[in-house]
Amino acid sequence: MDSRISVSITSDPQLLAVVRAAVAKVCELAGYSDEVSQKIVLAVDEACTNVIKHAYKGRKGQPIDLEFRLGNRNLGITIQDHGEPAEKSKLKSRDLKEIRPGGLGVYLIKSTMDRVKYVTKPDSGNQLIMTKSLP
């Protein structure tokens, strides 16, 4: 049976440090190397950053719920928000030849996680579902 860990924060950038600490601990439990753990921490941080910046447009106090499912083969991470749906263009990795600030988060997420799925529903908000195979 999968182990489940839930972490809920409000959309305050100061709380991203708390999320990073939680993700690092989950990665340690999952047995990832330090190098891979750091990349997963970064991927989750980038996903939460995108929620704060784009779904909630920088508004503080809005809910962000993270759920980690540690199975036999995979680590699954779901990030749920109740903000505005992402624009399709914001979900694509940008061309790295383009040198400009911003837009790197999705690339960093996709380059680390094995599977990334974005689901948006008018009544239940947005979900980013990511999986990474265990070491």
Place this chain on the structure above:
Amino acid sequence: MNLEIDIQSERDYDLIQIKGEVDLYSSPSVRKIILELTKKRSPAIFVDLGEVNYMDSSGVATMIEGLQLCNKYDGVFALLGLRENVREVFELTRLDKIFTIHQDLESALGAKTK
């Protein structure tokens, strides 16, 4: 507060020393300083990241902005002392080739006078 920033201003350059984590919360403080220095056309801005143990794309974006602003007036913008995990973020985004990266201030100043 998860970030400390010190600025050392000399005649030929400004050194920004950052300690802690650069993320969505803390990167606006770094950005503010870089914007102020580029506004007064600092001839060279060295950003010492030797004590930065975490940087996300907000931090990277701040560095790109600094580089682009300095390039506009032919100023120097260089990063110093990147730790392995921070360097990796620049490598993952293929920006390590765009930035001038030195080990420390001494080597940055040596390269500047060459």
